[in-house]
Amino acid sequence: MVTDAPPTTPEVRRAGARERTWTMPVAVLLVLAGIFATGAGLGRAASGPWDRLAAAGRDAGTATTGESSRPVSLRIDAIGVTAAVHPVGLAPDGSIAVPALExxxxxxxxxxGPSPGQDGPAIIVGHSDTRDGPSVFFDLRQVRPGxxxxxxxxxxxxxAFRVDSVERFDKQQLPADRVYGDYRRPGLRLITCGGRWVGGSIGYADNIxxxxxxxDAREP
Structure with a gap:
């Protein structure tokens, strides 16, 4: 699950000890078109993932932590991540919106969709990298089960959630039912980009x- 570097250009920046190259322009964004776009066959049809996620968010009466409450911070000690969480909705093209570059x-x-702790898969997305270096989920592929x-x-x-697996999927072949389909219990999905750099509107070919x-859950 090694993420390939984008093609080297004359204008690059080294990222510390990793000796990673970064391309121009700012194209190394989290690209989820292959997962979320209607054109991929996983879009906003009545039985699509968005409707199911929204229904789970509205109807999670058995939520482990009670009423819905938006997440405000995320912590993954295994890769040294402590990050703010803010809400995102849908972009104009029907894909999930991503955090702004700044x-x-x-x-x-x-x-x-569901908030973390409610029945169903809560979805949290993040950038892998930008022209200036690593972003919040740069090391996500290094997380291990447990x-x-x-x-x-x-x-x-x-x-709190325990990692079951970390997997890489071609954006055009994401198993939607597996990612979005379990509403029997609370779950969490963290998603970023990875795999081969293809550029254009796709960016990286895969998603992590x-x-x-x-x-477990602790009440305030």
Whole structure:
């Protein structure tokens, strides 16, 4: 699950000890078109993932942490990540919106789906890198099963998840039912880009997806 570097250009910047090259222009954004766009066959049809996620967000009466409360921070000690979380919705093209470049060290929670701790898969996205170097989820592919992820919510409750697996999928072949389809229990999906750099509107060819299950929840 090694993420390939984008093609080298005359204008590059070294990223510390990693000796990673960064391209111009700012194209190394989190690109989720292959996952989320209607053209990929996984879009906003009545039985599509967005409707199911939204329904889970509205109807999660058995939420482990009670009422819905938006996440405000994310902590992954295994890769040294402590980051703010802010809500994101849908972009004009029907894909999930991503954090703005000036907030590339923050993460975005898809606010039309379940909040962390509610039944269903809560979705949190983040950039992998930008022209200036690593972003919040640069090391996401290095997370291992069993790692702990803690999400603090606006109601001050803390919901902890245990990583089940970290997998890489071609954006055109994402298993939607597996990523979005389990509403029997609280779950968490962290998503960023990875794989081969192809440029254009796609960026990286793949997405890195962390699958995690509820470990415990602490009320405020």
């Amino acid at each position: 907030r590339h060290r923050e993460t975005g929670w898809y606010d039309r 790692a702990r992820i803690e999400v603090t919510r606006a109601d001050r409750s803390v919901v 997806v962390v699958f995690a299950s509820l470990a």
